[in-house]
Amino acid sequence: MAARIQVPPQAKRGEPMPVRIIIQHPMETGYRHDEVGHPIKRNVIRELSCRYDGVEVFRADLSSGIAANPYIQFYTVPEASGVLELSWIDDEGVRGSERAPVVVA
Amino acid sequence: MKRREFIAAAASLALAPRLAGAEDNAIAPIDPKDPDVQSVTKGAPIRAGRVKLELPPLADNGNSVAMKLSVESPMTAQDHVRAVHLFSERNPVRHMAAFHLGPKSGRAEIASRIRLAGSQKIIALAEMSDGSFWAGSASVVVTLSACLDES
Numbered sequence: 606m607a608a609r610i611q612v613p614p615q616a617k618r619g620e621p622m623p624v625r626i627i628i629q630h631p632m633e634t635g636y637r638h639d640e641v642g643h644p645i646k647r648n649v650i651r652e653l654s655c656r657y658d659g660v661e662v663f664r665a666d667l668s669s670g671i672a673a674n675p676y677i678q679f680y681t682v683p684e685a686s687g688v689l690e691l692s693w694i695d696d697e698g699v700r701g702s703e704r705a706p707v708v709v710a
Numbered sequence: 711m712k713r714r715e716f717i718a719a720a721a722s723l724a725l726a727p728r729l730a731g732a733e734d735n736a737i738a739p740i741d742p743k744d745p746d747v748q749s750v751t752k753g754a755p756i757r758a759g760r761v762k763l764e765l766p767p768l769a770d771n772g773n774s775v776a777m778k779l780s781v782e783s784p785m786t787a788q789d790h791v792r793a794v795h796l797f798s799e800r801n802p803v804r805h806m807a808a809f810h811l812g813p814k815s816g817r818a819e820i821a822s823r824i825r826l827a828g829s830q831k832i833i834a835l836a837e838m839s840d841g842s843f844w845a846g847s848a849s850v851v852v853t854l855s856a857c858l859d860e861s
Contacts, residue, residue: 621785621816634825634856636802662814670798670806672774672823679809682816 610691610705618709621680624655624663626691628701634669648696650675657707658687683709739847740797740833746804750795750835751843761794761846763834772826772856781818781836781844785811791818793837799830806832825856 611625628650635647647669655663662681681689686709692702740747742756764778781791790813796806809820818836826832829851836844 632825634802657814660814662812664810666808666810668803668806670796670801670803670825672825676821676823678819678821679811680815680817680819682814 608691608701608703610689610703612689612705612707614708616683616707616709618684619682621682622707623678623680624689624691624705625676625678626653626703627674627676628653628693629674630695632667632669632671632673632675636669646696650693650695653677653691653693655679655681656690656692657681657683658685683707685709739831740835740845744804747797747835750805750808750837754841754843756835756843756845758845760844761834761836763832763846763848765832765848765850767850769826769850769852771854772828772852773854774823775826775850775852776821777824777832778821779819779834779846781834783818783836783838785813785816785818787813788839790815790839791836792839794818794820795835795837796824797833797835798826799832801825801827801830826850826852828852828855 608626608628613622616622630650633645633648637645639645649669650667653665653667654661663679665677687707689705689707690702694700740756742751760782762780765775769775779794781794783789783791791811794809798804798806806824811818831847831849833845833847
């Protein structure tokens, strides 16, 4: 699963910083059928969490109500330079993660 | 009765039902007795306000609709938004998403793209650190629903 995180090139200490993530994932709803009529199993990213230097700063429980290739933007306040790590798990148990360094001025 | 008084009285009468309507709107845009909602609120009352949900008024395609929500909160350790839940009126999965925030969020603002099975009202329900619940909503007309059956 490919994913991309976008953070500002330089963050200000104590100021909310936007974090954007987009993950390549079908977010299969479980309501569709394939060409021969068999139902396609639901497979969505169930949980997405964001850790900053090991401390959880954001978590989202998702469902089929989130569009394919989920895009989420949220905010976090960095107190010092560090590494932002986003990790997620889908219904098939496939885990993914992506890191982004954050430079605090 | 003078003409001026009559006009004032007539105007207040004409405005009266509209004012009552405005008060109705102050009631939360979501049914607190809904089992999906109660699984989140545990029966706590829901108030209208503080939550702003932005959706386009018209979406051509329900498969991906831009959504932005924000909650008025100082986001300090004492007073912050604990979580924001997104509810749909018509989707097969009514509880669309839950976003868990905290004082480290700094700003209670989330943007994403959602799937909509038809024109409906979407409700954002915020859970505050003091245990109170606030709701905001937005209506969207969807021309082409996200496919529920084979297409």
